[in-house]
Amino acid sequence: MAHIGDLVAEMLAQYGTELVFGMPGGQTTALHDGISRRSDRIRHVLMRDERNAAYAADAYARLTGKPGVCDVTVGPGANLLPAGFLEALNASIPMIGIIGELPLDWLPLKEKGIASQGFDQLSFFKTCTKDAWLVPSVTALPELIRTAYRTATGGRPGPVALIIPHDIFDAEWDEDLVKITVDDRAMQVPFLRSAAPAASIAEAAALIRRAKRPALVCGGGVHGSDAAAEVTALADRFGGLVVTSLSGKGAVPETRDYAAGVLNPLGSWAAIELVKEADLIVWCGSKVSQNTGMNWTLPGPEQATITIDCDAMEHGRTFRPTVPLLGDVREIVSQLDAALGKPVARPDWMARIAEVKAEGEAAKAAEIASDAVPVQPPRVMAELAKRIGPDDIVVSDASFSAGWIAGYIPAQQPGRQFLYARGQGGLGYSVPGAIGAAATRPGARIVTVAGDGAFSYTVGELATQAQQGQRIVNVVLNNGRLGWIQLWQEIFFKNVQSALLETQSVVPGFAGAATALGLKGIYVEKPDQIAAALDEAFAHDGPSVVEVRVDDLATPIHSFKRRMKEGADAPRPRPGTVYKLRDYKISPDLPEPAEAGADLHPRTPEQVD
CATH class of the missing domain: 3.40.50.970 (Thiamin diphosphate (ThDP)-binding fold, Pyr/PP domains)
Known part of the structure; x- marks a missing residue:
């Protein structure tokens, strides 16, 4: 029985x-x-x-x-x-x-x-x-x-x-x-799809048409609703800036002229700079969390807002939106697209977007071209980007790896091709996440990127990758440090050394450990070795580990880069803050909301960094 x-x-x-x-x-x-x-x-x-x-x-x-x-x-x-x-x-x-x-x-x-x-x-x-x-x-x-x-x-x-x-x-x-x-x-999610009232859709569409510098911020809710195709269709006629959170990467192809990458302190410099200039921000399937909201400096007091989310509690959690649209992302985006009608032309705003993007791309190009030893991570990411196909899945670990992927491996098409563990941002996601991805998509190549600290958490699961015979390329950026913490300690506390993972004479042998567990292990020390190592790993019919020795001062966090370049003393972070209400103002070019909103997060310049 x-x-x-x-x-x-x-x-x-x-x-x-x-x-x-x-x-x-x-x-x-x-x-x-x-x-x-x-x-x-x-x-x-x-x-x-x-x-x-x-x-x-x-x-x-x-x-x-x-x-x-x-x-x-x-x-x-x-x-x-x-x-x-x-x-x-x-x-x-x-x-x-x-x-x-x-x-x-x-x-x-x-x-x-x-x-x-x-x-x-x-x-x-x-x-x-x-x-x-x-x-x-x-x-x-x-x-x-x-x-x-x-x-x-x-x-x-x-x-x-x-x-x-x-x-x-x-x-x-x-x-x-x-x-x-x-x-x-x-x-499958969503359990049920719901739409917003027609009057709210009309109000939001009118706000978008009147805006001079609109921005669309796409979060993980776009993928949760399977709405990337619909969001891309809306973005194509939106006539403004489009950026994503880390979890929302791939909501639109980042090859589009209007797309400026990931909005995050370790994301795209152009996205961070441009969104400040927007007079309207449409938050689409985004919690407007600490990172996407840039430590809650977004939206600014003069920026009108539209929120699109299936969770009623998200409409006003950290700011009161000008127009809240409660319902399924895919349904609401389709409603908005129909309500907008013909594409909106904003040549001045698009020219400004192109200008800032070009400046950001020039800075990235210089990093990618570096022949420095130890290797600069952007060089590794650029080589990875050349080899990642449309059906491949990229799994990010936490810390700097998320930023290196976000800024240097563009999403070529709409859809969830990038997996980011940003709910907690905990170290150790990429190797087991890749196992789940490879089992789910056995025909795809899975690529992981992790620092040595994160990779150390789950080295044992490499045996699972080998046992399952999965086509996974694990890239380990080994700087011998808990990179984020090490730089934080140096910038803010000057003389703390608790984030070192090795002595100068001992290098963790992740490639060697991979070989011992039945994977292909490849160790890279110089920039001219990267291409051949990745070619070998991608050609391998099974899991591999490519360990690259990288510069321990390299960081995708823009405020860290600036502080190290300027050599300025940084104030220590404040241990706490007292929340107070602050009314939002709305750009004079846009309609006033029915009631004033409230900002629950006072900020200082030091906290923004």
Whole structure:
């Protein structure tokens, strides 16, 4: 007779989940048995670390729009999931964690320290998910699985945790008594699409037409709504500047004249400079977080705003928009596109965009051309950009790697080709994220970029890449430092040395470690070795690691570059601030809002850096 592990595996398969990432335990073996019986529809990918299972599932979800599913056992397996769950929660990524638990009648014993591995998992996961449930019985399980999918995909997407006790997992499944059904609306985000009122669309379209220097800022919500094609169509007739957040990269092709790259302190210099000049900013699927909002200096007091988001709480979280458009990004963008009608011509603004972009590109070209040793990271990124095809996926790790990718590898077409872990910005995403991406898109080449600090977190998962035979090129920019922290310490504190990862005589051998684990490992020290190394890695039918020794003072953060160039003392960051309200003014060329907005984040020039 079938068991409850079969029920869970069958429901996952019927919901269209092809891949589950995780690590088995005694309490969850029934699930793995159920998956093994359905290998034609669903497959399990064994990870080396439960935290990495969540990251791999995150990549699957970003590329498919379906909830990423990961499984762990009770206790030590479960307590490693929050890093990935918090990333998914903050980045609005649908995810379902299937978590083992002690038998139901053992639960009181964990408080006495008797039941091995037991702790209060339900309370624990309530803090890092949209919701979490402890399954109380076999008969309740199908409805809770349906609830998990609906919650993960409904409204603002996010992770959920389904905790299944050992005795329920191992129980027999009487298919005549415990029926299963699935809700096909919850197979993929968005759960439902909604549109904004016609009057609001008309008001927003009129505001765009009247603007002299409009800017469109595209966030990860564009990809979450699968709206890149529609956003590009709108951008083509928008007649203004278009930039993206890191997560929104690829919302429009960055080869377009109006596109100025990523708006972020470690993104595009041109994007940062140009958005300040806008008289209207349209925030499309963007939280206007600390980084995209440039430490909340955006929008400025004189800039009118339109917000497009499916989450009502995002319309006014840090500023009150002139026109809020609540609903699905794809639906609203299509409405706006139709309302705008013919393209809007703004030759002066487009000329200014071209001027600033040209200045930024000239500075980047000088960095790319450098023959300095150690290698300058822009040189590596430029060589990577030549080799990345339209179907390839680029997975970024945190810290400087995100900036090197953002500024030097352009998005050639609309769509999610770049995966950034920006919900938490935690180190260690790229290697497990690549495993999830490669399993999801087995025909694509996956490229990761990480610093040596980030890469160190998940070296063990290289064995998973090798075991799976995945076509992944892992690029490690090794500067022997936790680069961001090292520069922060030098700029602000002058004499702190806690971010060094090596001595001068000892270099971490990531290429050698890769070779020992069954991958192709290549070490690069000079600029003229980069092209050949990448050619060899891209030609390899399997995973590889290209370790490049780079300058430990190289940084994509523009304020860091300026401070090092000027040699000026920088003030220490303030430990805290007192929030106060400040009314926004609206450009005299644009209509006044019905009510004044409020800025919740006072700033000083030092904080902006």
